[in-house]
Amino acid sequence: xxxxxxxxxxxxxxxxxxxxxxxxxxxxxxxxxxxxxxxxxxxxxxxxxxxxxxxxxxxxxxxxxxxxxxxxxxxxxxxxxxxxxxxxxxxxxxxxxxxxxxxxxxxxxxxxxxxxxxxxxxxxxxxxxxxxxxxxxxxxxxxxxxxxxxxxxxxxxxxxxxxxxxxxxxxxxxxxxxxxxxxxxxxxxxxxxxxxxxxxxxxxxxxxxxxxxxxxxxxxxxxxxxxxxxxx
Amino acid sequence: xxxxxxxxxxxxxxxxxxxxxxxxxxxxxxxxxxxxxxxxxxxxxxxxxxxxxxxxxxxxxxxxxxxxxxxxxxxxxxxxxxxxxxxxxxxxxxxxxxxxxxxxxxxxxxxxxxxxxxxxxxxxxxxxxxxxxxxxxxxxxxxxxxxxxxxxxxxxxxxxxxxxxxxxxxxxxxxxxxxxxxxxxxxxxxxxxxxxxxxxxxxxxxxxxxxxxxxxxxxxxxxxxxxxxxxxxxxxxxxxxxxxxxxxxxxxxxxxxxxxxxxxxxxxxxxxxxxxxxxxxxxxxxxxxxxxxxxxxxxxxxxxxxxxxxxxxxxxxxxxxxxxxxxxxxxxxxxxxxxxxxxxxxxxxxxxxxxxxxxxxxxxxxxxxxxxxxxxxxxxxxxxxxxxxxxxxxxxxxxxxxxxxxxxxxxxxxxxxxxxxxxxxxxxxxxxxxxxxxxxxxxxxxxxxxxxxxxxxxxxxxxxxxxxxxxxxxxxxxxxxxxxxxxxxxxxxxxxxxxxxxxxxxxxxxxxxxxxxxxxxxxxxxxxxxxxxxxxxxxxxxxxxxxxxxxxxxxxxxxxxxxxxxxxxxxxxxxx
Numbered sequence: 001x002x003x004x005x006x007x008x009x010x011x012x013x014x015x016x017x018x019x020x021x022x023x024x025x026x027x028x029x030x031x032x033x034x035x036x037x038x039x040x041x042x043x044x045x046x047x048x049x050x051x052x053x054x055x056x057x058x059x060x061x062x063x064x065x066x067x068x069x070x071x072x073x074x075x076x077x078x079x080x081x082x083x084x085x086x087x088x089x090x091x092x093x094x095x096x097x098x099x100x101x102x103x104x105x106x107x108x109x110x111x112x113x114x115x116x117x118x119x120x121x122x123x124x125x126x127x128x129x130x131x132x133x134x135x136x137x138x139x140x141x142x143x144x145x146x147x148x149x150x151x152x153x154x155x156x157x158x159x160x161x162x163x164x165x166x167x168x169x170x171x172x173x174x175x176x177x178x179x180x181x182x183x184x185x186x187x188x189x190x191x192x193x194x195x196x197x198x199x200x201x202x203x204x205x206x207x208x209x210x211x212x213x214x215x216x217x218x219x220x221x222x223x224x225x226x227x228x229x230x231x232x
Numbered sequence: 233x234x235x236x237x238x239x240x241x242x243x244x245x246x247x248x249x250x251x252x253x254x255x256x257x258x259x260x261x262x263x264x265x266x267x268x269x270x271x272x273x274x275x276x277x278x279x280x281x282x283x284x285x286x287x288x289x290x291x292x293x294x295x296x297x298x299x300x301x302x303x304x305x306x307x308x309x310x311x312x313x314x315x316x317x318x319x320x321x322x323x324x325x326x327x328x329x330x331x332x333x334x335x336x337x338x339x340x341x342x343x344x345x346x347x348x349x350x351x352x353x354x355x356x357x358x359x360x361x362x363x364x365x366x367x368x369x370x371x372x373x374x375x376x377x378x379x380x381x382x383x384x385x386x387x388x389x390x391x392x393x394x395x396x397x398x399x400x401x402x403x404x405x406x407x408x409x410x411x412x413x414x415x416x417x418x419x420x421x422x423x424x425x426x427x428x429x430x431x432x433x434x435x436x437x438x439x440x441x442x443x444x445x446x447x448x449x450x451x452x453x454x455x456x457x458x459x460x461x462x463x464x465x466x467x468x469x470x471x472x473x474x475x476x477x478x479x480x481x482x483x484x485x486x487x488x489x490x491x492x493x494x495x496x497x498x499x500x501x502x503x504x505x506x507x508x509x510x511x512x513x514x515x516x517x518x519x520x521x522x523x524x525x526x527x528x529x530x531x532x533x534x535x536x537x538x539x540x541x542x543x544x545x546x547x548x549x550x551x552x553x554x555x556x557x558x559x560x561x562x563x564x565x566x567x568x569x570x571x572x573x574x575x576x577x578x579x580x581x582x583x584x585x586x587x588x589x590x591x592x593x594x595x596x597x598x599x600x601x602x603x604x605x606x607x608x609x610x611x612x613x614x615x616x617x618x619x620x621x622x623x624x625x626x627x628x629x630x631x632x633x634x635x636x637x638x639x640x641x642x643x644x645x646x647x648x649x650x651x652x653x654x655x656x657x658x659x660x661x662x663x664x665x666x667x668x669x670x671x672x673x674x675x676x677x678x679x680x681x682x683x684x685x686x687x688x689x690x691x692x693x694x695x696x697x698x699x700x701x702x703x704x705x706x707x708x709x710x711x712x713x714x715x716x717x718x719x720x721x722x723x724x725x726x727x728x729x730x731x732x733x734x735x736x737x738x739x740x741x742x743x744x745x746x747x748x749x750x751x752x753x754x755x756x757x758x759x760x761x762x763x764x765x766x767x768x769x770x771x772x773x774x775x776x777x778x779x780x781x782x783x784x785x786x787x788x789x790x791x792x793x794x795x796x797x798x799x800x801x802x803x804x805x806x807x808x
Binding site: 011013014032045047050051057060061096100103114119128129130131135138139142143144175213 | 340341367374478
């Protein structure tokens, strides 16, 4: 099928402001949008710049705005978008070039929630035990691939770039609900603070954007309830 | 810009991060991790099915059995002393990962859950055994995330989106790296006492592959260009169940849970080839079974694929034990695996060969085991060799964890004793010339065209089945492509985030590695594991029970040999 693809371009070292390039390409309906970007880069315009790696939705490199919605370019097919397509970088982080945004602030937010298991008790010789039910309590949030699709779809984050954002909170949830973790209080200090989970206004954009199907908004509600009940 | 660290790890997948963790746990050592991607983008994250370790959580199992399976699975080209270390240390390494927080799936008693996987057996080949420790079907993802999390906790210093350009060896010691900051195009020199390459594989040399676009063998090719020989490059694994046409991996765990391969007649054809292990025979064999079925006209509708059947497993198993697989199949094929058959074909998956190392990750400069001081390699880029001629499923994760850990520990001890070796006066000259030539050439050959021809040629002539004729023809093509590559030109002249420049460098790496693969495949005139020669269909222990070393010399490639360590199990015919 013939596709007309408009891509937002910007090189801050060169361009005064962003502009759009328009490309006409023939694709199979079952091709990924990433295949379309590769087709443009490899055959038409080598200067088009975007991140990509695994090409099947597990590495989280190629989150971008496709017809206004955050998607992984490798996890959405051309036929699902249609013959007219507009591709833009994720919103809320500085554009480095074309579809590539500065991920450093994103990873700083992630690091702020202490996204690692804390348990200073002497480890047993074998595994720490955890029942399937305890394991299930945080299963959904172990799926996160840190693509930033949720955070950059979040209106409270757009209006306040200091908000830690849904991705960091998903990863906080992953440890808060892990029965092996002992850092509950320290982590609660971060996420109940000014720029923490209470900035969430349950818009559900994050849930819609997540390419891993994580129930992001629901996860943040679980975090809020946990903070309240622990205080009470 | 100049940087100085005690230890540097190149590559932030499982092997690199496991090594970084060992270094970070040793006080006083300054460590940096350099990666062309953000760490969590590494391809370890795509591994699905599990990590093999004889924990015996569900049934009797011993590391000794795991060693035997690894040796037999590798068609006896495995160095048995190394495999024995790997299979024993797999157990404590898996517990270490669990202590780091890895969310393994659990048994009802709360232990790490384990499932069956191809080629893993009880009591030296009697029957399949539950050995693969898993976290649903995203075990690699969880290993990568967990190690990155722990590296954050330990405040490991990362240089993300920095592309390796060159390795600095001075006075016979490895002492630094030349690296490009992708963002602004600046060239950096990293000076170090010890350097680990954990740079991954090179599946992108083939058209149909499970590998990421980034898996272009940069580290292996750079070491090769700097005079390090490569071991067993002809031994490359094709995974039997790639998504038809796309190559995306569908985990062997699907067959571990009871999935069945069927031909056009609906027949479970593995019954004819491997009556004991059936669909769970090792990957090299199952890929050849599929090749044979297709060749004899039993591919689906006469085409070049067969079916993976999960329809009898029920929605519960598919959705809960194989959720990612179900998602891939629905998204990319529009097929519901609970009710429909999945079209699959073999996909280029894993390099058994690579940079030769000893069991502590130290890189070997020749077939007499001479160590190159300061240089280490671990993971898929390395060849210890624990996979021999065919890697068993789950053993890639075992390899990265065990040997990443061992290399990290050895480096930690080494850098406390070793001095810094002085760098040559202008170690970045060659790399700078290479980059500026690409940025300045006005017109010339197209790198994407060269890559596409290479990938098609490797798929047609250097994949599941090979022969003198196909290999000679592929060799000629690769030489032509290398000549064209010398005149390659790019459109993007910016130094700022120039991804076309990187992709072009990667094509050069793939070409050099393909040449070494073909040279090894021509020299190995037998069939063993993943290397099947139509013109030499039998295994030949008399002449070829040995590792091959390919050297990059000014006069072209040279092949040498090294004996296999056979300390535990005598080679036997490989039947399942």
